[in-house]
Amino acid sequence: MSPNHQPVTGxxxxxxxxxxxxxxxxxxxxxxxxxxGICATLAVTNMVINGIVMGLAVLLVTCASSVVISLMRNIIPRRARIAVFMLIVATFVIIIDQFLKAYFMPLSEALGPYVALIITNCIIMGRLEAFATSNNSWSSFMDALGVGLGYTFVLVSISLVRELLGFGSILGYQVLGGGWVPWVSMILPPGAFLILGLFIWIQRTISPVEEGG
Known part of the structure; x- marks a missing residue:
């Protein structure tokens, strides 16, 4: 079990x-x-703005859910904990989804069903089960913040490369000039797989996985 899965004492x-x-x-x-959580990683990272919004949505849901679950950890029946987790996560996801539909409809349409699918995101459920249920609310918030920022960092990094190579732009602004020939593969899911695999290789080269970790 990784170190950040252990209960924080004191x-x-x-x-x-x-x-x-x-x-x-x-x-x-x-x-x-x-x-x-690679479903959204592969699906919505063809544009930087999509990666930012999706990452922030997961970040907010993870932080809010972790704090609530931590505060309720002593009163949630163990047999019902998964149902309670999903109910709380779904509440925050619905709020964010409705907010996007009310104020940022083009973004909501671009993200399609993937905002709603945050409800089933195993990253969030995993942090609730492994950390929030056995730690205080502040530590749970910090854990969720770190995981959410890490997730957002990956989404934005992948979307930067994909949008730059696939469209020649960043955040919709053309940066490679009119003569740039778009890499169609970067717009499609195979491009996301390729960039994700490259990033995972780089990260694990810098910080190798410990045996048994």
Whole structure:
């Protein structure tokens, strides 16, 4: 079991909080280490703005759900915990989905069903089960923040490469000039697989997976 899966004992401290945050962001990044949540990673990262919005949506849902579950951890029946987790996660996902539909309809249409599918995101469910149920609300928030930022970092990084090579632009602004020949493969799912695999290789080369970790 990875270090950030262990219950945090005692009171929070700046160094402990920083350690929890950094592990979720890099060394125990859910995509790099466990290849979780790649459905949206492959589907919505053809444009940077899509990656940003999807990442922030997962970040907000993870943080809010982790805090609520942590506060309720002593009163949630063990047999019903998964149902409770999904109900709480679904509540926050619906709020974000309706907000996007009300104020950012083009983005909502571009993301399609993937915002609603956050409800079944195994990254969020995993953090609730492995961390929030056995730690205080602040530590749970820091853990969720690290994991959410790590997830957002991967989505934005992949979408930067894909949009740049696939469209010659970043955030809709043309940066490679009119003579650039778009790489069609970068717009399609195979391009996402390729870039994701490259990023995972780079991360694991920099921070190798420990045996038994």
């Amino acid at each position: 009171t929070s401290s700046p160094s402990k909080d920083r350690d929890i945050l950094v592990k979720g962001l890099w060394s125990n990044n859910p995509i790099f280490r466990m290849i979780l």
